[in-house]
Amino acid sequence: MRKIILAGNWKMYKTQAEALEFLEGFKPNAEDAPENREVVLCVPFTALSDLSKNLHGSRIRLGAQNIHWEEAGAYTGEISGPMLTEIGVRYVIIGHSERRQYFGETDETVNLRLKAAQKYGLIPILCVGETKEQRAANETESHILGQLEKDLVDIDQTQLVIAYEPIWAIGTGETCEPDEANRVIGLIRSKLDNKEVTIQYGGSVKPDNIDELMAQPEIDGVLVGGASLTPDSWGKIVNYRA
Numbered sequence: 001m002r003k004i005i006l007a008g009n010w011k012m013y014k015t016q017a018e019a020l021e022f023l024e025g026f027k028p029n030a031e032d033a034p035e036n037r038e039v040v041l042c043v044p045f046t047a048l049s050d051l052s053k054n055l056h057g058s059r060i061r062l063g064a065q066n067i068h069w070e071e072a073g074a075y076t077g078e079i080s081g082p083m084l085t086e087i088g089v090r091y092v093i094i095g096h097s098e099r100r101q102y103f104g105e106t107d108e109t110v111n112l113r114l115k116a117a118q119k120y121g122l123i124p125i126l127c128v129g130e131t132k133e134q135r136a137a138n139e140t141e142s143h144i145l146g147q148l149e150k151d152l153v154d155i156d157q158t159q160l161v162i163a164y165e166p167i168w169a170i171g172t173g174e175t176c177e178p179d180e181a182n183r184v185i186g187l188i189r190s191k192l193d194n195k196e197v198t199i200q201y202g203g204s205v206k207p208d209n210i211d212e213l214m215a216q217p218e219i220d221g222v223l224v225g226g227a228s229l230t231p232d233s234w235g236k237i238v239n240y241r242a
């Protein structure tokens, strides 16, 4: 069954102290949300351990923002699956456009990271999406399908979340129209072997557009950057009106 997953991506925001302060404010909002909604926070590595200790008995799940494909080794700046699972991490974002754009992530390394996440029992949130130029050139479909074809080689589609994040909508305030996001997500689903994969939309999701986005039949959740950083706006998003 397609699961509703609302995930915050904090990117490179919040110190440990700020993360704990956020949690105090957000916890009551999270507990109010209907039970069939999975609420996830993908936070910087430095905040994972402290948040994990403070989440016992809570329904909030933890996510990371990267994972290396090796179990251990000389890979300065990277993090391994066992390091994440040991502290209670359940999800990991892989292939975010910022990793692809600034840190040399390719479809090949995305595929390796996806396999590693699944090997260690983490649920990967695979991000795909087109640039403004690709959209203008009518290449949205071919670009995304090309990403999926390479990223998903030998990946178990029963342990997978996909986020459709049009790059032009990330951090710009320019949201993809809900019916257009629905169309692209429907297309992604049509190409998957498992039609029950949770597929999220991401890109300038806010409290004032969440209801309309979540009303779309193909959209199973959201991946949210800026609006997941305050307990108030993230609380409104996880408590969207069904």
Ligand SMILES: O=C(CO)COP(=O)(O)O
Residues within 6 Å of the ligand: 009, 096, 165, 169, 170, 171, 172, 173, 202, 203, 204, 205, 223, 224, 225, 226, 227
């Ligand atoms: O990149 C995103 C989530 O991964 C979206 O970021 P914004 O919600 O800030 O546009």
